[in-house]
Amino acid sequence: QSVLTQPPSVSAAPGQKVTISCSGSSSNIGNNYVSWYQQLPGTAPKLLIYENNKRPSGIPDRFSGSKSGTSATLGITGLQTGDEADYYCGTWDSSLSDAVFGGGTQLTVL
Amino acid sequence: EVQLLESGGGLVQPGGSLRLSCAASGFTFSSYAMSWVRQAPGKGLEWVSAISGSGGSTYYADSVKGRFTISRDNSKNTLYLQMNSLRAEDTAVYYCAKWEITMVRGVINHWFDPWGQGTLVTVSS
Secondary structure, three states, rough: OOOEOOEEEEEOOOOOOOEEEEOOOOOOOHHHOEEEEEEEOOOOEEEEEEEEOOOOOOOOOOOEEEEEEOEEEEEEEOHHHOEEEEEEEEEEEEEOEEEEEEEEEEEEEO | OOOEEEEEEEOOOOOOOOEEEEEEOOOHHHHHHEEEEOOOOOOOOEEEEEEEEEEEOOEEEEOOOOOOEEEEOOOOOEEEEEEOOOOOOHEEEEEEEEEEEEEOEEEEEEEEEEOOEEEEEEEEE
C-alpha cells in the first residue's frame, strides 16, 4: 500500500489531454514539494517535473505539474503514442522521514 | 553528460549477501547526495537508501534498516549498496539515482535525476 494514492490507469485519444492525480496528506504533499517521473516500458524512470511544477531541460511544455493542499496533478496535453508509460509521483514524508512514491499510473493512448 | 551505471546484481539464496555498485560520470560526484530506489517485478517504485555527498550521513527505509548498508568512494566516483540477510521480498530491479534535496524552513524539496539503467537482484532458492 503506497503512501501516495494514484489511479491505476488512465486513457485518452491521441492529441487529447489527460490528468493524473496524486493524493497524500499533510505529512507529505501538504508540506513538501512534489516530483513526477515517467517510466517507458522496459526502461528506467525519468524525471518529468520537480518542485511541483518545474520541467527539467528537454522536457516539452506538454507536461505540467500543479499542487493544491494535499494533492498534486500531472497534466499532459497533445497526447502522443510515445507518451504511453507508467507515471509516478514522489515527495518526502516528514512523519516517516522517508522518500515516498505513488503506486503509479499506467497511461494508455488509444 | 551525466551517466550512472549499476552492476553487481544476480541470483542469491535467501539469507545471502550481494554488493551493488553504481559508477558515476559527468558530474562532480562528491558534491551530490545519491540514492538507491528499487522496483519489484510488476510493482511500483520503493525508495531504499540515500547518502550525503561526503558520505557522513546515511538514510534507510525501515524495510532494509539493519540489513543494507549504503556507502560511497568519492575517489572512484562509485556508490555501493551492501545487502545482507536477503529475503525473497528484496527481489527487484535496483536503480541508483543522483539525489537533489534541500530543506528550507522545514519544507523538503527533493527529486531523483538522473537514474541508472538498473540491475536485477533475484532472491530465490
